[in-house]
Amino acid sequence: MTVSNLPDALLLVAFGGPEGPVDVEPFLQNVTAGRDVPADRLAEVAQRYLSRGGKSPGNDRMRALLAAVQTELRSRDLVVPVVWGNRNWHPFIEETVEELERQGHQRVMAWFSSPYRSYSTCRQYLEQISAATEGCSVSVERLRPYFDHPGCIEPAADRLREALLTLPADLRDETCLLFSAHSLPLASADTCAYVDEINEAARLIAERVSPQGQHRWEVVWQSRSGSPHVPWLVPDVGDRIDELAGLGVQAVAVSPVGFPVGNFEVEWDLDVEAAQRAAAHGMSFARADTIDQDPRFAAMIVDLLVEHCTSGATPAALGNLGVAPAACPSHCCPPPP
Incomplete structure (x- = not known):
């Protein structure tokens, strides 16, 4: 070809x-x-x-x-x-x-x-x-x-492995992996593939970092904005850290799965606010780098x-959701109500 x-x-x-x-x-x-x-x-x-x-x-x-x-x-x-x-x-x-x-x-x-x-x-x-x-x-x-291209998943898995290595050695195998993405209003999330794709990317990364399933992993959300009366995707990353501390979890490693390119929301919401929530519980905290570099x-x-x-090219994809089209269908991702 x-x-x-x-x-x-x-x-x-x-x-x-x-x-x-x-x-x-x-x-x-x-x-x-x-x-x-x-x-x-x-x-x-x-x-x-x-x-x-x-x-x-x-x-x-x-x-x-x-x-x-x-x-x-x-x-x-x-x-x-x-x-x-x-x-x-x-x-x-x-x-x-x-x-x-x-x-x-x-x-x-x-x-x-x-x-x-x-x-x-x-x-x-x-x-x-x-x-x-x-x-x-x-x-x-x-x-x-x-979202499931090897060039997206493999670097994210490597960054998360590196983050785990910064945690105390005796806590690494028990660390909870949190995959954080930007929250959306529920009314918007219900009309698009966003949540499914975030979960699929998180699964693919977790399977590479924890092939024996030794690490618990979850998807969490961050950076919500807008009216406080509008329901958004939960749990918030900080709230979930509080809950995990109550369950006895002693270490978390956060992968900014929703943000391949580093930005202010990653640095503030995770490096400052989420890290502070963990520190308040005496919990060890690590954040994986973004993958843009x-x-x-x-x-x-x-x-x-x-x-x-390239005519006849086979798309590179690791997940089970199928390859998303370049041209979005007319019904895809409608504006918020």
Whole structure:
């Protein structure tokens, strides 16, 4: 099989984050536009960012990933420019599309930093891309979701193994593995594949880290926002740590399975809040690193591009849910009610 019909460019699509203190408030206004987020909650989140210099680690992570993807493409003698666009901060998707048009690129493939399907991790990005390309010469197709791709699962398993090694030796075999992902309103979670895909990815990672089943493992949720009156996915990671301490669990290792690319929510909600909850119980705590800096992750992005452009290619997938389509069905991931 030969690679043919390569696109004019590859667009890496991400959430975005502030680059400094002056960016925090407008960034959060973008994130919460049209949502019922209490003002005190917004102020609380803003203070968290400001306490760490007002900068999200996500942008630097995406810059490094873009460079790694460029290197991987060159190693395969594939000539495809790589660009980057965010949903919520510069470079915005709209800005990147404008630049692509100025450069004469027409056919563009997009890779999403979240491998899971929900309105906020999938369709909302597609809607923004559609609006950005309306009336211009740039056409954007997305690469397929990759939640169970070996380039996603194997690095995550390695990062979790490394995290376990930082715990006291006498507690490692009894450590509870927690797989954390961004919570969603139940009304949204019930209309998409998000929860099933998170659970499948967690299972695949757990089976590699604990092949004999010696470790208990669970999926937990983090970073909920919005109205406190709206039910969201539970258990919250901090609440579950409290419950596990009451059950006598002495150590937890958290894999940020929902966040392949490092961001502020991982560093705050897990490294600060979840770690503090564990420390309050005298519980040993470790957090696995995200996988965006693993060379296999950048290689996976190029693999997905090559797969899309190669007639008869067999998709690489480890799970039991089937390969998700690149083009979402019209009924997939509807907007929240």
